[in-house]
Amino acid sequence: MRTFRRERPLRCILAILAVFLLILYLRDLSTEDSAYVVEEDVMRAPMQPERVPPPPPVKIIGQHKFMDDGLLEVNPEGIHPVYELIRRAEDAWKDKLRRASTTFPEAVTEYRRRYKRDPPKGFDDWWRYVQKHNVQLPDEYDQIHADLEPFWGIEPKDLLAIRSELEAKVDSYTIGKTADSQVGVVNTSFTPGKHDQLIVRSVNVIDLLSDVEEYLPPFRAVFSPHDGPNRLSDYFVEDAARQAAAKQTYIRRKDFPKITPKGWKSACAPGSPGRDESINLDGDPPPKTTKKTFIHDHNLAMNPCLHPRHFWLHGQFLSYGKGPTPERDMVPEFSDCSSTIHHNIHIPTPYGWVEDISPRSDDPPWDDKVDERLMWRGSSTGISHNSRTRWHNSHRITLMRVANDLKGTMGILAPWKNAREAVGEPIEVRKARVNPGVMDVAFAGDPIMCEGETCKELQKMFPWRRRQSVQESGDYKYVIDVDGNGWSGRFKRLITSNALVFKATIYPEWYMDRIAPWVHYVPIQLDLSDLHDAVIFFRGDASGAGAHEDLARKIAIAGRTWSKTFWRRQDMVAYFFRLLLEYARLMSEDREGMSYKGDGEFL
Ligand SMILES: *[C@@H]1O[C@H](CO)[C@@H](O)[C@H](O)[C@H]1NC(C)=O
Numbered sequence: 221m222r223t224f225r226r227e228r229p230l231r232c233i234l235a236i237l238a239v240f241l242l243i244l245y246l247r248d249l250s251t252e253d254s255a256y257v258v259e260e261d262v263m264r265a266p267m268q269p270e271r272v273p274p275p276p277p278v279k280i281i282g283q284h285k286f287m288d289d290g291l292l293e294v295n296p297e298g299i300h301p302v303y304e305l306i307r308r309a310e311d312a313w314k315d316k317l318r319r320a321s322t323t324f325p326e327a328v329t330e331y332r333r334r335y336k337r338d339p340p341k342g343f344d345d346w347w348r349y350v351q352k353h354n355v356q357l358p359d360e361y362d363q364i365h366a367d368l369e370p371f372w373g374i375e376p377k378d379l380l381a382i383r384s385e386l387e388a389k390v391d392s393y394t395i396g397k398t399a400d401s402q403v404g405v406v407n408t409s410f411t412p413g414k415h416d417q418l419i420v421r422s423v424n425v426i427d428l429l430s431d432v433e434e435y436l437p438p439f440r441a442v443f444s445p446h447d448g449p450n451r452l453s454d455y456f457v458e459d460a461a462r463q464a465a466a467k468q469t470y471i472r473r474k475d476f477p478k479i480t481p482k483g484w485k486s487a488c489a490p491g492s493p494g495r496d497e498s499i500n501l502d503g504d505p506p507p508k509t510t511k512k513t514f515i516h517d518h519n520l521a522m523n524p525c526l527h528p529r530h531f532w533l534h535g536q537f538l539s540y541g542k543g544p545t546p547e548r549d550m551v552p553e554f555s556d557c558s559s560t561i562h563h564n565i566h567i568p569t570p571y572g573w574v575e576d577i578s579p580r581s582d583d584p585p586w587d588d589k590v591d592e593r594l595m596w597r598g599s600s601t602g603i604s605h606n607s608r609t610r611w612h613n614s615h616r617i618t619l620m621r622v623a624n625d626l627k628g629t630m631g632i633l634a635p636w637k638n639a640r641e642a643v644g645e646p647i648e649v650r651k652a653r654v655n656p657g658v659m660d661v662a663f664a665g666d667p668i669m670c671e672g673e674t675c676k677e678l679q680k681m682f683p684w685r686r687r688q689s690v691q692e693s694g695d696y697k698y699v700i701d702v703d704g705n706g707w708s709g710r711f712k713r714l715i716t717s718n719a720l721v722f723k724a725t726i727y728p729e730w731y732m733d734r735i736a737p738w739v740h741y742v743p744i745q746l747d748l749s750d751l752h753d754a755v756i757f758f759r760g761d762a763s764g765a766g767a768h769e770d771l772a773r774k775i776a777i778a779g780r781t782w783s784k785t786f787w788r789r790q791d792m793v794a795y796f797f798r799l800l801l802e803y804a805r806l807m808s809e810d811r812e813g814m815s816y817k818g819d820g821e822f823l
Contacts (some may be wrong), residue, residue, distance in 0.1 A: 237545040290526065291514070299638075299641065327358055331359070334365070338816050341805065363566060365754070373464030375508060385636050390409050418447070438804065447707070449562035453546060453562060456631040495525070501542040505529045518728070535603030539745060541611065557729065559726050565799070569730070570792060577690065584718065591696045595624070597685065598704070600617040618748060627802065631648055634647055698722065700721070701722070701725075702724050741779055
């Protein structure tokens with residue numbers, strides 16, 4: 221009896237279990253059908269609007285506002301802005317390709333037209349290199365000009381003195397070449413004990429230059445071994461130098477205007493939003509417009525003098541509170557990256573460069589990539605996370621928050637509107653319905669750059685996953701690239717893959733004149749306010765409704781082609797070669813003698 225009584229409940233449980241399994245089985249049989257029903261349902265009510273938006277005015281197709289701070293302000297009566305941004309960018313890019321010089325005389329003429337002076341001595345050797353290695357867009361080196369132009373307004377003797385002093389400053393290494401030596405490290409100045417760690421970057425730099433060292437004039441250039449830029453500009457000092465350069469004269473070092481130490485704001489022009497007296501870098505950020513905006517000019521959109529909220533949104537700025545004292549002089553220091561308010565000279569950094577994703581099987585073609593979420597994995601870099609820093613707003617934290625937030629709603633522009641109808645007002649959708657389906661953004665490994673309790677806080681706040689292999693990341697169609705402690709060294713790898721890259725940064729890089737946002741990648745604002753709209757335009761909502769996969773595929777493929785055509789080793793060498801010809805002339809006491817005087821008829 222005892223056993224019987226014991227068995228009875230067991231039988232009951234087994235019977236219930238059997239019925240349950242049967243139900244599951246039957247449900248399974250009908251999965252295919254019901255899945256279609258669900259799909260249809262979602263298609264009919266895309267993105268599940270929280271409140272019904274007013275019907276869009278379809279007759280009037282309004283103009284979006286292209287603002288001179290690099291942003292486009294959306295007019296709800298215009299078409300979805302991404303159509304227009306892509307079309308404009310493609311036209312401008314084709315135009316740039318069409319205009320490119322094809323002969324040396326053309327290149328010389330174009331140089332003189334742009335920069336109002338002769339090319340540097342050795343320009344003909346440079347042109348031969350460019351021709352031999354099929355380097356594209358041989359006129360598009362405005363970044364070099366932008367970096368070096370203020371130094372033209374400084375007496376070469378003074379520049380040489382500034383450079384000598386710089387050689388003594390920690391941390392730096394100096395690369396040089398004399399009339400009869402090869403390119404190599406000629407001096408170092410590092411924090412004691414840091415030599416081996418900090419000299420590493422020089423290895424690839426010297427390796428790049430070795431390809432052309434026989435053509436390089438003697439030079440001596442100081443490099444920063446760190447990730448970020450370090451020479452903050454004082455607006456008035458830089459402006460005085462630029463003005464002198466424009467008048468083809470010099471300003472003596474002793475005659476530089478006195479700096480106005482206002483931290484980061486020192487670099488901004490009077491009257492610019494970044495220098496606004498009402499902005500307190502220790503207080504709250506200025507409010508942002510409630511209008512939808514997108515980037516139409518990535519360089520301008522990076523500039524914190526035009527977008528002072530950047531000071532509150534990026535570790536580069538947040539790490540130093542109000543910001544450091546600006547430089548008293550213009551300091552010719554080369555570095556892997558620079559911001560628009562620093563005057564470090566950009567190098568075509570070899571750091572992170574890859575020829576290709578290898579093996580190629582780790583990077584399937586677009587249509588074979590299965591994951592349609594936007595992917596990011598990375599470490600908690602960008603700022604030191606501790607009780608003394610304002611790390612809560614730093615850029616990687618912002619990415620984690622924006623992509624993983626489940627509370628509340630956000631406004632999204634309807635992606636399914638075609639290129640002839642008004643996009644209308646944004647549709648309010650629940651973040652909980654968008655983020656889990658659309659974003660796969662997590663920190664990888666364990667918290668770093670943090671102390672004690674803050675590490676635990678980070679661990680709790682956000683998802684932490686294991687690191688992905690290259691093969692795993694190859695499964696994603698959409699990836700985002702954000703800055704770390706400096707510029708993002710992984711962009712080269714990402715844009716070489718068959719994925720569509722979204723990129724948010726404050727560091728314009730050496731190739732900015734030679735790439736086209738919206739043609740080769742998708743530019744995203746630092747606050748990521750346009751991220752969901754851009755991603756959903758390409759991949760559609762959580763169910764795929766409104767996707768423009770053809771456009772996404774096109775940009776992804778154009779990005780990879782660009783990488784293989786415009787960012788080869790030879791492209792970096794060509795940039796460096798030209799940069800050092802310019803630099804050697806700049807530092808020469810006989811700049812005229814270091815110029816190319818011919819008419820280009822050498823062939
Ligand atoms: C190297 O830099 C130091 C300062 O750190 C300076 O005193 C020295 O003269 C430099 N060496 C050469 C060879 O110029």
